[in-house]
Amino acid sequence: MKIKRTKTVIFTLIAALAVGYGVYQKYFTKTPIYYLTDTVKTQDLEVTILADGKLEASEQVEVGAQVSGQIKKLHVKLGDVVTKGQLLAEIDDLPRQNAVKDSEARLKNVQAAKVAKQAQIVNARINLQRQQNLIKQKATAQSEVDMAEANLQVLEAELESLDAQIAQAKIALDSAQLDLDYTKIISPIDGVVVATVVKEGQTVNASQTAPTIVKVADLDTMNIKAQISEADITKITPGMKAYFTILGEPKNHYPATLESTEPAPEKFQTATGNTATTASNEAIYYAGILTVDNHERRFRIDMTAQVYIVVDGVTNQPIISTMATRFKPSNLPMPEGRLQPNEAYVWVKNSDGTIAPKKVTLGISNNIHTEVIDGLTGDEVIVLSETSSDAKNGPNRMPRMR
Known part of the structure; x- marks a missing residue:
């Protein structure tokens, strides 16, 4: 019995010591900091303000055909550098040449008719003068004078009609010549051919919309259309300096300049009606347009750009x-x-x-x-x-x- 009591006391003392040590460690020792x-x-x-964007050509034109016909010759290929006024493609012009010749013939025919009518008017005036002299001498009837006057008036009216027909014939000739000119597709800008939509021998129909022949873009200067959040759009102004990186060269910083910001989100611009609705939890982004020098042709259309717009710096x-x-x-x-x-x-x-x-x-x-x-x-x-x-x-x- 005595042994049991001794063991209990020992265990109690051990437990008390353990608790006491823990309290001491927690409250009476300092942990180094x-x-x-x-x-x-x-x-x-x-x-900087960070935004994602896409590289675009500063100017891109879809060069289309304004007349229908078969593509007789395509003078450029993808990637060619072209200048303003350069011949890009030709549409079969034989029908247009024939239309010009027909219009020229119609104009000449009406002009000849006018010359003949002018000669008739000269004779009619002479006849009227003769009848007027005879009536003074009472050598003819008044009806003959009246008939001569009426005949002259009719001829003069017919001459005016021929003048109108000549004007119409000239317009028709100009239109035919213009259609003939339209068979030669020329570049409206300096740039690079970024797409050839048709092939030689293909027939295009311009009766409703102008079919695209090639796409020409100015790549010397490119734009970045960056998506800027509504939280940041009020912090930026046109003219701010910026730089960007591309996926292939994330460590290289390329300079750019913020040219403008669009006043409304893109979905607002494309929506029908007066307003565009947006879900309350949907993020709103405004497009910022940045210009980039690309004379070295390093950048290409649709490249992804990580844009940093510098709003302040020291x-x-x-x-x-x-x-x-x-x-x-x-x-x-x-x-x-x-x-x-x-x-x-x-x-x-x-x-x-x-x-x-x-x-x-x-x-x-x-x-x-x-x-x-x-x-x-x-x-x-x-x-x-x-x-x-x-x-x-x-x-x-x-x-x-x-």
Whole structure:
């Protein structure tokens, strides 16, 4: 019995010691705190708006046929560089040549009829003058004079009709000549052939709509149609500098300029009626048009572009990680006093391992890095975060800027 009582006392003492040790460890010992730190950098900083877009030709024309007929000759192929006025294709012109000849013959016929009518009028005037002289001598009847006058008036009216027919014949000849000219398809702009829609020998019908023969685009200057969210559209203005990357070369930055922004979403422009409805949870994007120099022909139509529109920037200024402006130590109180919107406290690590707050004035920020206008000398070690585990061998640098 005595042995049992002794064992119970021993077990009770062990349990009490364990609980006491746990309480001591939790409440009476200090866990060491380690700080993730970084230094102040003097470098450039940009604030950009990110948008996705597609590369387009600055000018693209669908060159069509204005007359029907068979494609007799295609003078260009895909990728050819063409100049304004260059012959691209020919439609069989024999029917149009015949139409021109027919119109010329009709015009000549009416012009000859006019000459004959003018001669008749001359004779009619002579006859009228003769009848008027005879009536004075009472050598003819008044009816003969009246008949001569009426005949002259009829001939003059017929001459006016022939003048109108000549005008119509000239219009018909001009139209026939224009249709003949339309059998030669010429380029309206300088550019590159980006599509050949027809082949030699194919028949095109222009009776309702002008069928496309080739597509010509100006690729020396290209546009990017970037989709900009409604949250960012108010932050940008035409003329802002920008740069972009393409999928094949994500590390290369190519310059661009924001030319304009469209006043309404694309779906609004294509919708019928006065308004276009949008679901309440659907994102709204506005198109921003950027111009890109492409004399080296590096970029192609429909390439995907990642666009960065520069809304603000500084060069060679003190820059810190934005994490430093948000850090609050767990074991130290924050300084009292109200901060201005562009002010913050950053915690500086001293040489003895302690940390102390410093009030700083902030400039621009891209959410990852922030400009420091005042409050730091530039050689401080600033605290980004803290940990209670051993982080001595962990990273102590902020992420590198892009």
